[in-house]
Amino acid sequence: MHKKSIKSDIIRSMIMLLIISGGITIAVMTFLVYRQMDNQKIHDIQALSTEKSNTIKIFLDRSSDIVEHLNNNPLITDWALNPNQQNTESALSLFNTINIKNRYSAIYILDKTGQAIISTDPTFLNNNYSFRPYFKNAIAGQSNMDIAVGVTSLEQGYYFASPINYGQDTVGVLVVKLSPGTLYKMLSDAVQDTNSHVMLTDQYGVILYSDLKEREFSSLGQLGQDTLLKIQAEKKYLNFDIKSLQYDKAQRLLTNQAKLEPMVYRFFDFDDQENEIISVSPIQNYPLFLVNEDSAWELSAGAINLALITSLLIILSTLSLLLFISIIITKRLKPMELLTKMVKKIGQGNLSVRNEVKSGDELEHLGDFIEETAHRLKSSYSNLEHQVEERTVEISKKNEYLDKTKTAIINILEDVEIEKNKTAESADNLRKFKLALDSSSDHILITDPEGIVIYGNKMVEVLTGYSLAETVGKKAGTLWSYPMSQDYYAKLWNTIKTEKKPLLSTLKNRRKDGQEYEASVSIAPVLDDKNEIKYFIGIERDITHEKMVDRAKTEFVSLASHQLRTPLSSVNWYAEMLLAGDGGKLNKEQAGFVQEIYAGNQRMVELVNSLLNVSRLELGTFAVEPEPTNIVEIAQSVIKELQPSIIAKSLKLTFNYDKNTPIIQADPKLIRIIFQNLLSNSVKYTSEKGLVSLTINNDKKNLLIEVTDNGYGIPKKEQYRIFEKLFRAENVRAMDTEGTGLGLYIVKSIIKHAGGQISFKSAENKGTSFKLSIPLSGMKKKEGDKKIE
Amino acid sequence: MITKEIKPTVLVVEDERSLLEAIEIKLSKNGFNVLKARTAAEAYALLKSSNTVDAVWLDHYLLGTGDGLDIVAKLKNDKKYKTTPIFIVSNTAGTDKITSYINLGVSKYYIKSNNRLDTIIQDIQGSLKK
Numbered sequence: 001m002h003k004k005s006i007k008s009d010i011i012r013s014m015i016m017l018l019i020i021s022g023g024i025t026i027a028v029m030t031f032l033v034y035r036q037m038d039n040q041k042i043h044d045i046q047a048l049s050t051e052k053s054n055t056i057k058i059f060l061d062r063s064s065d066i067v068e069h070l071n072n073n074p075l076i077t078d079w080a081l082n083p084n085q086q087n088t089e090s091a092l093s094l095f096n097t098i099n100i101k102n103r104y105s106a107i108y109i110l111d112k113t114g115q116a117i118i119s120t121d122p123t124f125l126n127n128n129y130s131f132r133p134y135f136k137n138a139i140a141g142q143s144n145m146d147i148a149v150g151v152t153s154l155e156q157g158y159y160f161a162s163p164i165n166y167g168q169d170t171v172g173v174l175v176v177k178l179s180p181g182t183l184y185k186m187l188s189d190a191v192q193d194t195n196s197h198v199m200l201t202d203q204y205g206v207i208l209y210s211d212l213k214e215r216e217f218s219s220l221g222q223l224g225q226d227t228l229l230k231i232q233a234e235k236k237y238l239n240f241d242i243k244s245l246q247y248d249k250a251q252r253l254l255t256n257q258a259k260l261e262p263m264v265y266r267f268f269d270f271d272d273q274e275n276e277i278i279s280v281s282p283i284q285n286y287p288l289f290l291v292n293e294d295s296a297w298e299l300s301a302g303a304i305n306l307a308l309i310t311s312l313l314i315i316l317s318t319l320s321l322l323l324f325i326s327i328i329i330t331k332r333l334k335p336m337e338l339l340t341k342m343v344k345k346i347g348q349g350n351l352s353v354r355n356e357v358k359s360g361d362e363l364e365h366l367g368d369f370i371e372e373t374a375h376r377l378k379s380s381y382s383n384l385e386h387q388v389e390e391r392t393v394e395i396s397k398k399n400e401y402l403d404k405t406k407t408a409i410i411n412i413l414e415d416v417e418i419e420k421n422k423t424a425e426s427a428d429n430l431r432k433f434k435l436a437l438d439s440s441s442d443h444i445l446i447t448d449p450e451g452i453v454i455y456g457n458k459m460v461e462v463l464t465g466y467s468l469a470e471t472v473g474k475k476a477g478t479l480w481s482y483p484m485s486q487d488y489y490a491k492l493w494n495t496i497k498t499e500k501k502p503l504l505s506t507l508k509n510r511r512k513d514g515q516e517y518e519a520s521v522s523i524a525p526v527l528d529d530k531n532e533i534k535y536f537i538g539i540e541r542d543i544t545h546e547k548m549v550d551r552a553k554t555e556f557v558s559l560a561s562h563q564l565r566t567p568l569s570s571v572n573w574y575a576e577m578l579l580a581g582d583g584g585k586l587n588k589e590q591a592g593f594v595q596e597i598y599a600g601n602q603r604m605v606e607l608v609n610s611l612l613n614v615s616r617l618e619l620g621t622f623a624v625e626p627e628p629t630n631i632v633e634i635a636q637s638v639i640k641e642l643q644p645s646i647i648a649k650s651l652k653l654t655f656n657y658d659k660n661t662p663i664i665q666a667d668p669k670l671i672r673i674i675f676q677n678l679l680s681n682s683v684k685y686t687s688e689k690g691l692v693s694l695t696i697n698n699d700k701k702n703l704l705i706e707v708t709d710n711g712y713g714i715p716k717k718e719q720y721r722i723f724e725k726l727f728r729a730e731n732v733r734a735m736d737t738e739g740t741g742l743g744l745y746i747v748k749s750i751i752k753h754a755g756g757q758i759s760f761k762s763a764e765n766k767g768t769s770f771k772l773s774i775p776l777s778g779m780k781k782k783e784g785d786k787k788i789e
Numbered sequence: 790m791i792t793k794e795i796k797p798t799v800l801v802v803e804d805e806r807s808l809l810e811a812i813e814i815k816l817s818k819n820g821f822n823v824l825k826a827r828t829a830a831e832a833y834a835l836l837k838s839s840n841t842v843d844a845v846w847l848d849h850y851l852l853g854t855g856d857g858l859d860i861v862a863k864l865k866n867d868k869k870y871k872t873t874p875i876f877i878v879s880n881t882a883g884t885d886k887i888t889s890y891i892n893l894g895v896s897k898y899y900i901k902s903n904n905r906l907d908t909i910i911q912d913i914q915g916s917l918k919k
Contacts, residue, residue: 569805573808573811609900
């Protein structure tokens with residue numbers, strides 16, 4: 001279908017084009033040819049006219065020449081001057097000789113007056129022809145020719161006149177009269193068997209001859225009145241009535257003619273109802289015009305023929321062209337068929353098409369392209385299928401996931417509902433908490449991570465005397481605390497902010513009204529789940545009273561100990577002096593008694609000392625002053641102190657220590673107390689000849705001290721009480737050994753403070769081994785009222 | 790062997806009578822000349838009146854106004870007694886007090902009940918030899 005469409009489309013277009021162009025061509029051709037033919041015809045007519053008029057001229061020239069020739073004869077002058085019989089005979093003889101075949105109707109001489117004096121036609125004699133223009137012109141000296149109808153003959157005559165001159169004068173006129181019959185026959189013959197008409201007119205436009213007889217003595221067009229009068233006066237055509245024909249233009253041309261060339265123009269002849277070509281040609285030197293009338297139609301017949309032939313040719317060539325094109329198109333569109341088939345196959349789903357077009361041109365290229373595209377499509381389809389598969393799997397997975405998510409969300413929503421309830425509960429709790437906070441008897445402040453107060457409870461106001469309005473927004477404590485040292489604040493911030501640990505401290509405060517009080521302060525950071533500080537909570541308690549009590553206690557203990565010690569000192573010294581013999585020599589018994597007094601007193605002193613230490617430990621008022629301490633030296637010193645007892649009991653004391661035992665930061669007094677208590681215990685609670693060993697070692701972190709003996713040991717069931725204040729195990733009490741029961745408590749307290757550990761192993765009657773460790777980092781400095789002794 | 794030299798003088802400032810006497814006896818037995826005072830005022834009077842005081846045995850708490858610290862301060866400000874060794878023998882063990890005494894420049898501080906008379910006297914003798 002399409003093939004035909006394209007083809008028929010093209011052909012249709014071609015036909016249209018060719019029709020149009022053909023039509024235009026034909027029209028133009030016709031016109032041009034017509035024109036050309038016309039022009040040619042006109043040209044031909046012109047040429048013909050010229051030729052004809054030339055012929056006429058030559059014809060007439062013959063007569064002119066005869067006249068001149070005759071006139072050249074000098075005798076003519078004689079004869080004109082003297083027209084006697086003799087001359088007349090001579091003249092006539094000459095004239096007749098000349099007039100071969102009687103061409104001329106008459107040859108005659110007119111005298112000066114216009115009278116015919118000699119004439120071959122005797123009828124002319126003695127007639128006066130002075131009215132004739134030919135005579136007027138000739139007598140004026142001009143050879144000329146004129147046409148008129150003869151008065152006698154009543155026929156047209158062509159009068160050739162030549163002036164007869166005698167010297168300067170013109171004495172007569174020689175005239176030759178020609179009958180135009182021959183001429184007219186000539187003209188008639190020319191147009192015989194043609195569609196043309198001919199007319200020979202005079203200088204006025206009066207038709208002298210026409211092949212259409214009726215035209216004789218009509219004028220071409222309307223003559224002017226003066227012209228008609230002139231003709232009349234000349235008696236040119238006698239009294240013939242001169243009708244005018246329709247050839248006005250010819251008439252005008254004639255009248256206005258300046259050229260000697262024939263003038264041709266187209267003319268619609270109303271009479272004949274046809275287009276005509278009129279040519280008007282002057283006859284040179286003669287007052288004559290040749291007018292030809294040709295039918296134009298006839299002229300263009302040739303043109304039409306030509307046009308028809310041309311058209312035919314064009315049509316033929318068009319048809320053959322169309323045929324040719326049709327063939328080509330058919331041939332060229334064959335690939336289209338193949339391509340259509342190809343695309344159809346693709347449309348049906350066959351993407352593995354092959355291009356069968358091998359025309360080597362754009363269509364083959366197109367075919368290749370379609371093939372390629374189809375193949376690409378095929379692969380991308382398979383890709384697509386594959387992708388769709390994958391996607392489908394993905395989607396179903398996603399759907400699963402979405403289902404799970406939906407379930408999860410539903411669960412969450414349920415949880416949220418629960419949480420909401422919890423939150424309501426929490427809010428309630430919060431209210432309760434706030435209530436608790438507010439009604440707490442402790443001053444509680446909550447600050448931001450920079451220490452700016454964001455909340456305070458009622459107690460803050462009560463304790464500090466500052467209102468919450470005054471407190472909130474300010475840095476905590478700035479209102480009521482006494483400024484501490486830079487060091488103190490640095491340590492404070494370091495603990496709570498950097499190390500994020502709670503700080504316990506005692507501060508001196510001053511209420512708004514100026515009253516001073518002591519407060520125990522605890523500042524604890526509150527961390528969020530990112531371990532960043534959210535708030536600080538500061539709790540202060542007015543411990544003024546406590547402190548006072550403490551101080552009172554301490555004072556009391558001090559005082560008590562002082563009071564107790566005075567009499568003890570007294571007894572000590574007096575007993576000492578007695579024993580030293582300062583009061584006189586004592587007998588053995590007396591010395592013994594005094595020794596008992598002294599010993600008992602010593603125990604009291606020891607007890608009092610221990611009690612004092614314990615009270616300081618309890619009150620936390622003991623001081624620790626660490627300094628670089630040589631543990632080994634102190635141990636050695638203590639051993640030296642105990643030498644008397646060691647020797648007295650013949651004990652074997654071994655001291656093993658690491659030579660590279662480091663010097664540690666410790667309070668030597670406290671270290672001394674440790675050694676004193678442990679070693680004196682071992683010495684005290686080991687029987688004679690027993691073993692006591694002291695070992696000092698260290699590992700990377702700690703100092704390791706071991707005190708071992710093979711003494712009485714600690715009964716198993718009492719071991720748990722051994723570090724208790726004033727506790728003495730039953731076995732040693734039964735043995736009346738001295739002891740305060742405070743030593744181990746003190747040692748443990750000191751060790752604990754040093755950050756160390758103490759432990760022991762013991763079996764009754766087997767021995768005891770105390771192990772303790774003190775961190776090599778040593779003891780921390782502690783401010784205190786009193787030293788442990 | 791005690792040579793016939795001038796006996797060193799010790800000023801003992803102690804408020805307890807019994808203790809004061811015990812100290813005096815023991816010091817005398819050891820060849821010391823003893824000046825006794827129970828109050829700061831008495832101490833100052835004795836210091837003023839006596840020619841030499843070679844050492845001072847000083848308790849902290851005293852009768853009347855003034856305590857051991859005041860006396861030490863006074864002694865240290867006195868051209869005459871600036872360098873005199875001072876031994877504090879007291880039953881008070883307040884760390885601050887001990888530190889104060891040591892800062893003021895006392896030679897030694899003893900807890901009365903922890904020390905024997907002869908030990909203390911030995912130390913005094915030791916310090917005087919220097």
